[in-house]
Amino acid sequence: MDFNFTTLGTASALPTKGRYPSAHVLNIRGRLFLIDCGEGTQMLLFKYGFSILKIDNIFLSHLHGDHCFGIFGLLSSMGMKGRTSKLTIHAPAAFKGILDMFLHHFEGDAIKYEIVHNVLEGSVRGELNKIFESRNIEGYSFPLNHRVPTYGFLFREKIPPLNVVKSKIEEYHLTLKEIALLKSGQDVDRGDEGMLRAEEFTYKPFKPRSFAYCSDTAPFKELVNVVAGVDLLYHEATFANDLEATAKTTFHSTATDAALLAKDAGVKGLVIGHYSSRYSSVDHLKEEAQAIFENVYLASKGEKFEVPLERLSK
Numbered sequence: 001m002d003f004n005f006t007t008l009g010t011a012s013a014l015p016t017k018g019r020y021p022s023a024h025v026l027n028i029r030g031r032l033f034l035i036d037c038g039e040g041t042q043m044l045l046f047k048y049g050f051s052i053l054k055i056d057n058i059f060l061s062h063l064h065g066d067h068c069f070g071i072f073g074l075l076s077s078m079g080m081k082g083r084t085s086k087l088t089i090h091a092p093a094a095f096k097g098i099l100d101m102f103l104h105h106f107e108g109d110a111i112k113y114e115i116v117h118n119v120l121e122g123s124v125r126g127e128l129n130k131i132f133e134s135r136n137i138e139g140y141s142f143p144l145n146h147r148v149p150t151y152g153f154l155f156r157e158k159i160p161p162l163n164v165v166k167s168k169i170e171e172y173h174l175t176l177k178e179i180a181l182l183k184s185g186q187d188v189d190r191g192d193e194g195m196l197r198a199e200e201f202t203y204k205p206f207k208p209r210s211f212a213y214c215s216d217t218a219p220f221k222e223l224v225n226v227v228a229g230v231d232l233l234y235h236e237a238t239f240a241n242d243l244e245a246t247a248k249t250t251f252h253s254t255a256t257d258a259a260l261l262a263k264d265a266g267v268k269g270l271v272i273g274h275y276s277s278r279y280s281s282v283d284h285l286k287e288e289a290q291a292i293f294e295n296v297y298l299a300s301k302g303e304k305f306e307v308p309l310e311r312l313s314k
């Protein structure tokens, strides 16, 4: 029951000697989601042991090069490795022209699989738009505040089916039909014996986990509700607070902005990344954020952040 987030590319705009542009892998129960795809992403995926054929959904937050220049090499390599299964790329509307250009010139070479462009939409701040659903997971996009249309992402495990309390099965000699009713959250009417309340007879086997991704963005108040209470929040922290004015004019955030959001939204952990190339060390960004919010972690190449499963019982 994996739920972890691996940071691969941690640089903003300009890559540096040790940092690649934005690229991240979210692994939920073995399902791999690639979030942003800066230059060099495929090499990082190989280096840290991710199979590129296992990725069937790519999420591009926006069309600045540091978030999408790696997509062509990756699409091409997927083809050369014999991919046949569909790939969905969730990206803003303007990605269509970029994809069409690529397919027009290179499709004949290697792209023998279907690529679906799911257009990210919605410009109302604070609104979630469902873009992904499987049996266990839901994914949403939401607008951010950047210089071009930009989206953040929220992933949540679905509320698991209820379990029936074992001791009650024996005590009340529950039939299979009654167990099924209780599991679906319905009360059981036993006539003269009274009602068996689903609330008393069942429990959630575990707490659903959640993750939110915010890059790139200037801070704005509606974001608090969108990421409220998530287990793990990734947020850009391009600058330290002494460059607040630069952050404002470029529609980016400081480490202070990221920490204030984490604190106000009551998240459990905050990962910061997307560092300006002017910083050779980023420890001061962590210190700045930690003065406001304690559980801060620095994104670094190949670092994996786990959200453990919390089992519940009754």
Ligand SMILES: [Zn+2]
Residues within 6 Å of the ligand: 012, 013, 022, 064, 066, 067, 216, 274
């Ligand atoms: Zn960026």
Ligand SMILES: [Zn+2]
Residues within 6 Å of the ligand: 062, 064, 146, 216
């Ligand atoms: Zn950007």
